[in-house]
Amino acid sequence: MNAGSPIQKRVEGDEFDFVIVGGGTAGLVIAESHWLTPYNCERYGRLSRDPNVSIAVLEAGYDAESDTTLVPELYTTFIGTSIDWKFTTVPQTNAAGQVISLPRGKALGGTSTLTLSVWRTRASQKEYDAWETLGNPGWNFASVNAHINAVEHFHVASVSPPNTPADALTFEALDSPWNHGHTGPIQVSYSNYWSIPEVVIPAYLRSLNKLGVPRNGHAANGDTIGAWQAPCTIKPHNRSRSYAANEFLFPYTTSRPNLQVFTGAYVTKIDTKIDLVATSGDEDVDATAVEYVLNDDTESETRSVSLKDGGKVVVTAGKTSRYSYISFIEEMRLDEFGADAVCTSGTYQTPKILELSGDPSVLGAFGISNVVDLPGVGNNLQDHAAILTSFELIPSLGTSGPLTQEDLARNATFAAQQWQTYVNESQGAYASVPGTTLAMIPLQSFISAATLESMLEELDAALGVYDGTPQETQIALQRGWLEDRTVPQVELVLLPGLMDPSIIPDPSKHHITIAAVYMRPFSRGNVHLASTDPLALPRIDPNYLAIQDFEVGVLREAVRFIVDTLATTAPLSSLIGAALNPTQGQTDAQLDVYVKEGVFSSWHPCGSTSMLPLNQGGVVDPNLKVYGTSNVYIADASIIPLEIVTHTMATVYANAHKVWPFPFVYDAADILTSS
Numbered sequence: 001m002n003a004g005s006p007i008q009k010r011v012e013g014d015e016f017d018f019v020i021v022g023g024g025t026a027g028l029v030i031a032e033s034h035w036l037t038p039y040n041c042e043r044y045g046r047l048s049r050d051p052n053v054s055i056a057v058l059e060a061g062y063d064a065e066s067d068t069t070l071v072p073e074l075y076t077t078f079i080g081t082s083i084d085w086k087f088t089t090v091p092q093t094n095a096a097g098q099v100i101s102l103p104r105g106k107a108l109g110g111t112s113t114l115t116l117s118v119w120r121t122r123a124s125q126k127e128y129d130a131w132e133t134l135g136n137p138g139w140n141f142a143s144v145n146a147h148i149n150a151v152e153h154f155h156v157a158s159v160s161p162p163n164t165p166a167d168a169l170t171f172e173a174l175d176s177p178w179n180h181g182h183t184g185p186i187q188v189s190y191s192n193y194w195s196i197p198e199v200v201i202p203a204y205l206r207s208l209n210k211l212g213v214p215r216n217g218h219a220a221n222g223d224t225i226g227a228w229q230a231p232c233t234i235k236p237h238n239r240s241r242s243y244a245a246n247e248f249l250f251p252y253t254t255s256r257p258n259l260q261v262f263t264g265a266y267v268t269k270i271d272t273k274i275d276l277v278a279t280s281g282d283e284d285v286d287a288t289a290v291e292y293v294l295n296d297d298t299e300s301e302t303r304s305v306s307l308k309d310g311g312k313v314v315v316t317a318g319k320t321s322r323y324s325y326i327s328f329i330e331e332m333r334l335d336e337f338g339a340d341a342v343c344t345s346g347t348y349q350t351p352k353i354l355e356l357s358g359d360p361s362v363l364g365a366f367g368i369s370n371v372v373d374l375p376g377v378g379n380n381l382q383d384h385a386a387i388l389t390s391f392e393l394i395p396s397l398g399t400s401g402p403l404t405q406e407d408l409a410r411n412a413t414f415a416a417q418q419w420q421t422y423v424n425e426s427q428g429a430y431a432s433v434p435g436t437t438l439a440m441i442p443l444q445s446f447i448s449a450a451t452l453e454s455m456l457e458e459l460d461a462a463l464g465v466y467d468g469t470p471q472e473t474q475i476a477l478q479r480g481w482l483e484d485r486t487v488p489q490v491e492l493v494l495l496p497g498l499m500d501p502s503i504i505p506d507p508s509k510h511h512i513t514i515a516a517v518y519m520r521p522f523s524r525g526n527v528h529l530a531s532t533d534p535l536a537l538p539r540i541d542p543n544y545l546a547i548q549d550f551e552v553g554v555l556r557e558a559v560r561f562i563v564d565t566l567a568t569t570a571p572l573s574s575l576i577g578a579a580l581n582p583t584q585g586q587t588d589a590q591l592d593v594y595v596k597e598g599v600f601s602s603w604h605p606c607g608s609t610s611m612l613p614l615n616q617g618g619v620v621d622p623n624l625k626v627y628g629t630s631n632v633y634i635a636d637a638s639i640i641p642l643e644i645v646t647h648t649m650a651t652v653y654a655n656a657h658k659v660w661p662f663p664f665v666y667d668a669a670d671i672l673t674s675s
């Protein structure tokens with residue numbers, strides 16, 4: 001059942017200057033293009049702010065705020081709900097055949113509606129500068145960071161109620177305000193309900209510190225090594241989620257008639273002017289219309305949103321569906337592919353995720369012609385891969401003391417009290433985000449020199465598979481960073497309670513989970529069309545741990561470090577009752593199995609339509625224009641060419657903010673001198 005209804009609906013034949021496909025994290029920034037910031041100037045966005053420019057946003061999902069079945073507490077991620085596309089991987093050969101869940105947001109605001117709300121903000125300087133090195137002038141730390149600043153309104157914990165100076169001091173909620181933006185629409189503040197027994201966080205940070213992981217009070221300035229408390233996308237005044245829809249769209253829905261938002265609008269194709277058969281490849285392809293299936297409770301029909309002369313199509317539909325909008329031009333017709341069935345269902349269907357690939361071996365299987373030959377489409381997919389370690393805390397930190405986040409699920413009285421506190425005061429466990437204590441570390445922080453040396457030898461042999469491939473340049477670049485202790489490779493995340501379903505917890509005890517996340521994989525996956533049915537899910541193969549010995553080894557050594565070293569180092573050791581899974585002292589072989597059977601996505605996929613030169617498998621140029629087209633752009637997380645060691649939301653907002661408006665195509669020299 002479609003719980004929302006279209007915000008606006010136009011009659012067939014309406015024309016727009018810009019059609020934004022996907023009203024998600026990036027799409028709504030582009031539609032609104034907040035520009036009242038010190039970092040902005042005429043070159044930057046004013047899309048719907050200009051009444052002479054007409055914009056259509058086509059979003060397959062709906063307005064999640066209109067759905068009363070979705071409980072709005074912050075600590076929920078909405079994974080698995082009606083606003084989750086619920087993708088899965090194909091069985092992962094190198095991860096014990098696991099089929100791994102890949103949630104994504106299907107609503108206005110896209111995945112920003114679904115996230116854990118952690119504003120992990122920037123990656124390290126060298127990581128963004130690498131985008132420029134790889135062939136994207138103007139894309140570097142200075143420019144991306146300026147745009148993160150532009151969308152951000154950071155609230156300093158020590159002076160921003162309901163946080164207190166104690167929060168800042170005790171829990172390290174003290175990132176330097178000088179490195180943040182203070183006038184943007186996305187509200188960024190700290191949790192203030194510390195979801196773990198309170199002594200644990202400072203002890204954890206002190207033990208990490210003893211082991212050579214420094215505290216980092218300037219994690220947003222390009223140096224991300226160390227441990228700190230991440231702020232969150234929380235509005236401090238009412239402790240609610242600050243996300244793309246409620247910051248970039250809802251304030252403007254009535255005041256800007258030129259901004260038309262269609263929900264339940266499931267895009268199936270982009271039409272082109274040219275005859276595909278006649279295309280020689282010498283001439284850019286012009287998009288003329290976007291076709292979509294409108295899904296709502298009352299009707300099923302196909303509408304078309306035309307482009308005025310010179311209009312642009314902006315594809316921001318997530319990591320997989322975007323491809324279709326190019327590959328299947330002229331070929332992917334609803335009448336041919338049974339779309340009527342979907343249109344009559346009255347529900348939000350399984351996402352139509354269509355792949356656009358210039359790779360004839362993919363398209364040929366479906367008898368689909370190629371409009372633009374872009375072999376990079378769907379390839380170069382990268383994602384963060386995580387593994388959990390689980391601990392029981394000592395009895396004196398058990399449920400005879402203060403209750404914690406963990407007790408919400410097992411103590412109905414406590415949960416009811418916290419709910420009242422949230423409803424009446426916007427405070428308590430439901431008004432904060434758990435698990436914001438993070439550390440970013442290089443391999444040298446947890447792998448001995450001798451072990452690392454032999455792992456790197458194995459890696460170098462394995463990386464031969466990239467010789468002569470489009471990825472060769474980026475692989476060499478990221479290989480170099482393994483020797484550089486200023487570039488992190490692994491994230492540690494401290495979480496309340498247990499997330500490992502294989503453990504039956506002692507109800508009188510409290511627990512913690514420490515996740516290790518392998519942040520910059522050498523594996524490259526792919527996402528491709530799985531069927532000629534435009535409503536079928538794509539085939540997603542992140543190819544986790546494909547560079548087996550090294551990648552399994554990194555997670556194995558990270559788990560060993562957490563369980564055998566960190567948890568046994570004072571003062572944290574004095575609070576740990578037992579390592580539950582894995583237990584201490586496991587062999588390499590045991591930990592390798594543990595990693596392969598337990599690895600999962602930490603939800604930051606990128607790269608599948610990379611911003612790279614064509615000969616490196618690029619799909620978009622530095623203006624985010626799709627190669628070989630005159631007016632089709634991609635602006636979401638898929639354009640990130642090399643996985644970043646951070647959570648991706650802030651960078652996605654920034655990239656979308658940076659590139660707009662397209663007619664003011666940036667001048668690289670101008671950007672370089674102004675940033």
Ligand SMILES: Cc1cc2nc3c(=O)[nH]c(=O)nc-3n(C[C@H](O)[C@H](O)[C@H](O)COP(=O)(O)OP(=O)(O)OC[C@H]3O[C@@H](n4cnc5c(N)ncnc54)[C@H](O)[C@@H]3O)c2cc1C
Nearest residue numbers: 022024025026060110111115116117118267636637647649
């Ligand atoms: C569970 C989860 C938790 C996360 N937590 C964090 C976090 O705490 N911090 C952080 O920094 N990052 C987090 N991330 C990552 C971050 O949210 C994403 O990187 C970012 O939101 C991606 O933005 P996007 O614009 O690329 O895609 P999206 O925001 O997903 O937008 C794509 C939009 O296109 C729509 N769409 C798709 N197909 C079609 C179609 N055919 N027609 C019309 N519309 C279509 C979708 O419904 C969606 O609204 C998390 C991700 C997940 C999955």
